[in-house]
Amino acid sequence: MEKVEIGISGMTCAACVRRVENSIKKGDGISGATVNLATESATIEYDPAVARVDYVKSLITKSGYTPYDLVDDAGEADRERREEHLRLALKKFIISALLTAPVMILAMGDMIGLHIPISKTFANILMFAFTTPVLFWAGAGFMTGAVKAAKQKTSDMNTLIAVGTLAAYFYSVVATFMPSLITVDGMEPPVYFETAAMIVTLILMGKYLETKAKGRASDAIAKLMNLTPKTATVMVNGVEKETPVSEVLVGDTIMIRPGESIPVDGEIIEGESAIDESMITGESIPAEKGVGMSVIGGSVNKTGSFVFVAKSVGSHTALAQIVRLVRNAQGSKAPAQKMADLIASYFVPIVIVIALATFFVWYGFGPEPRFTRALVSFVAVMIIACPCALGLATPTAIMVGTGKGADNGVLVKNGEALEKAAKINTIVLDKTG
Structure with a gap:
């Protein structure tokens, strides 16, 4: 296997x-x-x-x-990808908030004593114009996610958001442009554009904060990757050549001067020095190294110059294995997370059933205007029950915990070990611990 x-x-x-x-x-x-x-x-x-x-x-x-x-050494690419996601999440939230603000003022102005001298019909048309891009541009990810889930004959958080906001939106569109279809006792039907717009905006804010938290939690891996220099001074026929670390091969001869970081694992063949290996061993005092002794990629040369031959490169170095261990720990599931994922998988369809039941109870037995009250109650159940935190709380905590541990030289094997660590009452350390 x-x-x-x-x-x-x-x-x-x-x-x-x-x-x-x-x-x-x-x-x-x-x-x-x-x-x-x-x-x-x-x-x-x-x-x-x-x-x-x-x-x-x-x-x-x-x-x-x-x-x-x-890729183990793709720290820069991963960081750029995360930053791009963060920029897009922030952009969507800001534009959505700017478009939602006038919708809220038009819808709620009278409640706070703010009189806006325009007709209700024109106000509804303005709210329609502002809400449409919020739903179908800023909130497009929720809509496409719901469609993907439907194609798989299943449902998820996107389903709850899409069905809830679209129900409020299309009801409001009918109330704005074809009010006679849903007029009760001659009363002009209310609109709920502000509900749809505000729901999408608040969830986009949550998505931005979530993306930011993920980026911070992943910084531990980026910091480990940055311990290795980008280039190495390879000796080719007695001539020094600056070479990208990704192109260094096993058997290459590499020159290291005082203050430089060692690019790959290897064995000294000429010279001697004191090397700071605290990032691996935890020992604060630099280790004296001479001919025939091994050096570790990512450690820092302190005093003398030396030449060594590369023994392990790329994903086979000690540092790359540590990065892999941290990444595996962050990607592992604690028992609590497995339970949360299982509950969430059944949670969404149950919420949809409850929301539909709420709609029909209000529509069948509620006071007039029954359809309006039933719709508002349906949307409330769908949106409030979004299980975003249920699926993110535990894995984000594991990412932060293992990441902070890596920052301080503590490597956690997996999420289960981290969860069990809460029950530890005695710790035995050696002199470097």
């Missing part, structure tokens, strides 16, 4: 996690799959004689999401 970690974009809630996991586990040759919402990745165990990585990716695509490769 082999393991592979694959990035997944497009997931928004714990119901998405469950859907992707189930899709992967149904594949031939797949013995296990763990999908993590906070790290936006999946760890899959598969039989290479039966399945290949491309096949695993096709299973993810089939579930309605986009797979991408995770």
Whole structure:
């Protein structure tokens, strides 16, 4: 059996996690799959004689999401991708908030003593004009997510948001442009554009804060990756050549001067020095190194100059293995998270059933205007019950916990170990601990 970690974009809630996991586990040759919402990745165990990585990716695509490769040394690319997501989330929230503000003023102005000298019909048309881009541009991700879920014959957080806001929006459109269809006892029907716009804006704010939290939690991996220099001074026929670390091969001879970071793992063949290896060993005093002794990529040369031969490069270095360990820990699931994901997978359809029941009870037994009251109650149940926090709280806590640990030189094996650490009452440390 082999393991592979694959990035997944497009997931928004714990119901998405469950859907992707189930899709992967149904594949031939797949013995296990763990999908993590906070790290936006999946760890899959598969039989290479039966399945290949491309096949695993096709299973993810089939579930309605986009797979991408995770590379151990792609810290800069990951950081740029996170920053782009953060910029887009902030842009959508700000524009949505600016468009929602006049809608709220037009809808609620009379309640706060703000008289706006325009007719109600014109006010409704203005609210329609402001709300439409909020729903179908800023909130487009929720709508497309709901469509994807529907194609998979399932539901998720996007379903709740889309159905709730679209119900309020289209009712308001009818009330604005064809009010005679829903007029009761000659009363002009109310509109709920502000409800749809404000719901999308508030959830976009939550998405921005969520994206920001994910970025901070992933900084631990970026900091570890930054310990390795971008280039190495490789000796080619006695001549020094500046070479990207990604192009260094096993057997290359590398020159290191005082103050430089060591690019890869290797063995000294000429010279001696004192090297700060505290990032690996925890020992604050620099280690004296000479010919025949090993050096670790990411450690810092302090005093002398030396030449060493590369023994481990790329994903095989000690630092790369630590990065992989931290990433695996952040992507692992604690028992509490497994329970939360299971509950969330059943939570959404139950909420939809309760919302529909609420609508029909109000419509059948409520006071006039029954349809309006039933619709408002339906939207309230759908939106308030969004299980965003249910699927994100635990994985985000694990990301922050393991990330902070890595910052301080403590490597946590997985989420379960972190959860059990709360019960520790005695810790035994050696002299470097």
